[in-house]
Amino acid sequence: xxxxxxxxxxxxxxxxxxxxxxxxxxxxxxxxxxxxxxxxxxxxxxxxxxxxxxxxxxxxxxxxxxxxxxxxxxxxxxxxxxxxxxxxxxxxxxxxxxxxxxxxxxxxxxxxxx
Amino acid sequence: xxxxxxxxxxxxxxxxxxxxxxxxxxxxxxxxxxxxxxxxxxxxxxxxxxxxxxxxxxxxxxxxxxxxxxxxxxxxxxxxxxxxxxxxxxxxxxxxxxxxxxxxxxxxxxxxxxx
Numbered sequence: 007x008x009x010x011x012x013x014x015x016x017x018x019x020x021x022x023x024x025x026x027x028x029x030x031x032x033x034x035x036x037x038x039x040x041x042x043x044x045x046x047x048x049x050x051x052x053x054x055x056x057x058x059x060x061x062x063x064x065x066x067x068x069x070x071x072x073x074x075x076x077x078x079x080x081x082x083x084x085x086x087x088x089x090x091x092x093x094x095x096x097x098x099x100x101x102x103x104x105x106x107x108x109x110x111x112x113x114x115x116x117x118x119x120x
Numbered sequence: 121x122x123x124x125x126x127x128x129x130x131x132x133x134x135x136x137x138x139x140x141x142x143x144x145x146x147x148x149x150x151x152x153x154x155x156x157x158x159x160x161x162x163x164x165x166x167x168x169x170x171x172x173x174x175x176x177x178x179x180x181x182x183x184x185x186x187x188x189x190x191x192x193x194x195x196x197x198x199x200x201x202x203x204x205x206x207x208x209x210x211x212x213x214x215x216x217x218x219x220x221x222x223x224x225x226x227x228x229x230x231x232x233x234x235x
């Protein structure tokens with residue numbers, strides 16, 4: 007079984023709809039991240055969490071919210087989706103011991119907002 | 121602030137040829153540098169990283185990268201390309217003194233390998 011899983015893998019929705027993307031991990035890591043990937047822009051950090059009670063905004067958090075329900079679960083919500091939120095979304099985890107520790111990525115969720 | 125610049129959004133090589141993917145970074149403090157690879161329809165996985173010490177870093181699948189502080193570069197190389205190397209490659213940086221451990225990614229370079 008995959009260490010970092012994301013659901014759904016693909017989603018098409020309409021402008022104004024509320025969407026939740028879910029991430030679960032079995033690696034036992036304390037840190038979790040949400041990124042979006044846009045062609046030609048690389049990955050941009052949306053939110054990150056050091057533990058259940060510590061959630062921080064990344065460089066592109068407007069229009070998004072997150073919830074860390076447990077150490078193993080980190081959800082990303084789009085309260086009112088808009089077309090420019092069409093992107094590939096990745097969840098990642100890392101062991102918080104050192105800044106150079108590897109981040110482990112899920113397979114991604116492709117979201118299309120019409 | 122920190123940032124990463126990857127020169128060339130697409131690089132095409134013949135099978136067996138040298139692979140060179142360029143990465144330059146800016147960081148006001150000593151950086152930690154990474155190369156990640158993304159195969160089609162998959163998430164990213166770590167190829168290699170530089171923390172401290174030896175500036176030539178070896179990674180998986182025959183890739184290596186050299187940290188050159190004077191040039192603020194961390195270019196990725198492989199002596200002989202295989203068809204299976206076709207993927208998108210991302211350079212990333214985090215700062216050694218940043219407790220947030222946030223990664224900043226470059227825009228990516230797509231490697232095409234011709235038969």
